[in-house]
Amino acid sequence: MMAVTPDHVDLAPLAAALSEGALVLDAERMDKYRRDRALDPAAGTPLAVVRATCTADVQAAVRFAAEHGIGVVPRGAGTGLSGGATAQDGCLVVSTERMTAIEIDPTTRIAVVEPGALNVAVKQAAAQHELWYPPDPSSYEICSIGGNVATNAGGLCCVKYGVTSDYVLGLTVVLADGTAVDLGGPRLKDVAGLSLTKLFVGSEGTLGIVTRVVLRLVPALQAPSTLVATFGSLDAATAAVLDLTRRLRPSMLEFMDRTSINAVEDLTRMGLDRSAEAMLVMQSDEPGARAAEEIAEMAKICDGHGAAEVFHTDDPEEGAAFVAARRMVIPAMEPRGSLLLEDVGVPLPQLGALVRGIERIAAEHDVLIAVVAHAGDGNTHPLVVFDPADADQAARASAAYGAVMDLGIALGGTITGEHGVGRLKRPWLGDYLGPDVLALNQRVKNALDPQGILNPGAVFEHH
Amino acid sequence: MMAVTPDHVDLAPLAAALSEGALVLDAERMDKYRRDRALDPAAGTPLAVVRATCTADVQAAVRFAAEHGIGVVPRGAGTGLSGGATAQDGCLVVSTERMTAIEIDPTTRIAVVEPGALNVAVKQAAAQHELWYPPDPSSYEICSIGGNVATNAGGLCCVKYGVTSDYVLGLTVVLADGTAVDLGGPRLKDVAGLSLTKLFVGSEGTLGIVTRVVLRLVPALQAPSTLVATFGSLDAATAAVLDLTRRLRPSMLEFMDRTSINAVEDLTRMGLDRSAEAMLVMQSDEPGARAAEEIAEMAKICDGHGAAEVFHTDDPEEGAAFVAARRMVIPAMEPRGSLLLEDVGVPLPQLGALVRGIERIAAEHDVLIAVVAHAGDGNTHPLVVFDPADADQAARASAAYGAVMDLGIALGGTITGEHGVGRLKRPWLGDYLGPDVLALNQRVKNALDPQGILNPGAVFEHH
Numbered sequence A, B: 001m002m003a004v005t006p007d008h009v010d011l012a013p014l015a016a017a018l019s020e021g022a023l024v025l026d027a028e029r030m031d032k033y034r035r036d037r038a039l040d041p042a043a044g045t046p047l048a049v050v051r052a053t054c055t056a057d058v059q060a061a062v063r064f065a066a067e068h069g070i071g072v073v074p075r076g077a078g079t080g081l082s083g084g085a086t087a088q089d090g091c092l093v094v095s096t097e098r099m100t101a102i103e104i105d106p107t108t109r110i111a112v113v114e115p116g117a118l119n120v121a122v123k124q125a126a127a128q129h130e131l132w133y134p135p136d137p138s139s140y141e142i143c144s145i146g147g148n149v150a151t152n153a154g155g156l157c158c159v160k161y162g163v164t165s166d167y168v169l170g171l172t173v174v175l176a177d178g179t180a181v182d183l184g185g186p187r188l189k190d191v192a193g194l195s196l197t198k199l200f201v202g203s204e205g206t207l208g209i210v211t212r213v214v215l216r217l218v219p220a221l222q223a224p225s226t227l228v229a230t231f232g233s234l235d236a237a238t239a240a241v242l243d244l245t246r247r248l249r250p251s252m253l254e255f256m257d258r259t260s261i262n263a264v265e266d267l268t269r270m271g272l273d274r275s276a277e278a279m280l281v282m283q284s285d286e287p288g289a290r291a292a293e294e295i296a297e298m299a300k301i302c303d304g305h306g307a308a309e310v311f312h313t314d315d316p317e318e319g320a321a322f323v324a325a326r327r328m329v330i331p332a333m334e335p336r337g338s339l340l341l342e343d344v345g346v347p348l349p350q351l352g353a354l355v356r357g358i359e360r361i362a363a364e365h366d367v368l369i370a371v372v373a374h375a376g377d378g379n380t381h382p383l384v385v386f387d388p389a390d391a392d393q394a395a396r397a398s399a400a401y402g403a404v405m406d407l408g409i410a411l412g413g414t415i416t417g418e419h420g421v422g423r424l425k426r427p428w429l430g431d432y433l434g435p436d437v438l439a440l441n442q443r444v445k446n447a448l449d450p451q452g453i454l455n456p457g458a459v460f461e462h463h
Helices: A012-017 A027-031 A055-068 A119-127 A145-151 A196-200 A234-247 A258-268 A290-304 A316-327 A329-336 A348-365 A391-410 A426-448 B012-017 B027-031 B055-068 B119-127 B145-151 B196-200 B234-247 B258-268 B290-304 B316-327 B329-336 B348-365 B391-410 B426-448
Strands: A048-051 A072-075 A092-095 A102-105 A110-113 A168-174 A180-184 A209-216 A225-231 A252-257 A278-284 A309-313 A338-341 A368-374 A379-386 B048-051 B072-075 B092-095 B102-105 B110-113 B168-174 B180-184 B209-216 B225-231 B252-257 B278-284 B309-313 B338-341 B368-374 B379-386
Touching (some): A048 A055, A055 A168, A055 A180, A072 A145, A110 A119, A145 A209, A168 A196, A180 A196, A196 B196, A196 B426, A225 A234, A225 A316, A234 A252, A234 A278, A234 A348, A252 A258, A252 A316, A258 A329, A278 A316, A290 A309, A329 A338, A329 A368, A329 A379, A338 A391, A348 A368, A379 A391, A391 A426, A426 B426, B012 B055, B027 B048, B055 B072, B055 B168, B102 B119, B119 B145, B145 B209, B180 B196, B225 B234, B225 B316, B234 B252, B234 B278, B252 B258, B252 B316, B258 B316, B258 B329, B258 B368, B278 B316, B290 B309, B329 B338, B329 B368, B329 B379, B338 B391, B348 B368, B348 B391, B391 B426
Parallel strands (some): A048 A092, B048 B092, B072 B092
Antiparallel strands (some): A110 A209, A225 A278, A225 A309, A252 A368, A368 A379, B168 B209, B225 B309, B252 B278, B338 B379
């Protein structure tokens, strides 16, 4: 059943059930809630936007939607890259941006966080207690924990410290009928009943809306040491990555190709080597003298693979500048045109074949593709750049975007490592999962959202 | 619907569909497949035992069971402590003990493992490539990976390294209709579709039967340093635990009470302090000189809480002897009577209240309860000891077992941290989860196993 939009819906009962000022009906104010950073051109016009202040507001919105068979599109900070928060015509958009409370319990080493809190705010609150919340999407300064949980977001630290799911101990979730449930909690081990907490992480708002998150924190670490290496060939760089991950455990292992390097250099003039085919940015945060040892081992491996330049710094600010350069690739590419941002991840031994294959796809489709990657995870972000005013180029870009996913699947990889399926990648989900696993996904979705009102069109086809 | 046992089932088609010798019908041979280590007195008599050699055997068994509406009870090594593998009358027991293949891929740093492989065998295979599989239930030398996945098993390393779920990248699962699906795989990040891999971990065979596991491995670490501290009071020991976890990140933080210490000392004569109220066994595996620093900081904290004795060793064998002593508590208690083995976990700040409360429950019910704990996780294993021939004592033991779970729930804790609900803890699951979350669990169960044939009576009531 597809969620339908009743022609005439009386919103007065909804307004009455919500906190004062939570309901937004003004078209101009609603406009900024229609899209996330994927800028999905198919975005619809919502019936209303609910700027929730508490779990009860979310419950009221979902109950109203369930009663009227209206779709609900949840959104956090709107930084999603797969169109998971694209508004649908006649839906309710439920924004959690006003729910930003953060409480730290240093004894249990947890943070209890509302979904609208930014990732950076959780990191800062933890740091006040000498604790650390590891997951660090490149967008960590502007993305929210709710969105991180919805997509099971990754980042740069994952190569050593894992992804969002590894840090979620508990959730409060509003289910499709408006019931709010607490799953898991501040217990480091809990196997009573099914692993529903983990099921909701990464479900992109299709099973429920998260209104509270219990996050595990770890003790703060010392500032990392940084190593930067440039390579004259892509193959040498990817071969170095395999050697690094086989033998060491860097806390960061990032990759930029020549297009990415040049885009960042255009913006920063920090002196990056514009002629390099690839650059690796690596860190070690091992305690004490071990960091220097690990950095030396990394440098040796890079040298062994014919690195053109290898640069090491223990200065935290200098190291941070290279990490910032890496994080800057997407914004640096944005002025060059519209972007289709890929997120293909492959088993590590296939990283070289993927990077080479993307180069071939760019040539075949005559489009520019910059490649940046969480190389240590095998998770790449090819950015397909195109001029939206050039219909032919836009079509070629779209074909290249699909071809990269097809290549990823052929190499045993996934169509999305950390951004989520959303709406942009939905057409490829069945190709990746195959019919049996897709049906299994759908069975769980139908069981938890029989009306199909939760984030309709994201991940799953309208049913 | 309750899985029913047809009076006359023709097993010839099942025998024909299975590998040669997989079907066991002999009552005497079947007897050892009726119970796990929980020794559930309610164990039934299976219709047949299938000793599967491959995924296809498991599929054949499940298809046959689905066709005839027969329950299927999966089992690994039979070391479960909650009766998750208790045979039901007229069911098929599907044993994976013969599926023991292990393949290591050192580049991707994964192990591809069949469910019957023992935890220790995976550790050994990984070690040959200087890799490590962290999860380490006390029973790691005799428990299987399939059972570890089914219960989301923990262990001693979890305080620093997490639980089984944190290491499962992919699963092959036979679903309730006999379909085999591959979930996840050798990709370090993958968010395409719902987190079904994580959902199946800890589902205790109620959603499907795992026939292949892709495990993440990490580089091997140096041998840990060990610190042992004894305390004259329970409160001092639990206060020290809180201080330790707030400020440090030990790779092990285990607790034994006086009864446990004495039981182990009876067996080993290793010179443990029989008069201590509690003993903590701690380790640091930090690299290089940092381990010695961390051990010194731990010792200082223990001293600050009035430890009677603090003993430190860098000798791996000597350290291992103390860890072995800790692991020995359950076998050391077994000669003293029948055991009801608890697994209550609480938020860390409640650890002291839980340990004190258990002491009170033992006195009130006039039974012996030994307490051993993964203290750094707040996960305790009270062992209720009783003479099964003494009906009154057995009844008091059973009441005490329930009282400990009630206390755990009252302190914000879980009824099971790592052993699973199985059949023994099922009566408490609703009290712990509450009706809404229990219903949510049931909804997922019904969606994936509409006939209710998968491990009937485990976790869920017969429905």
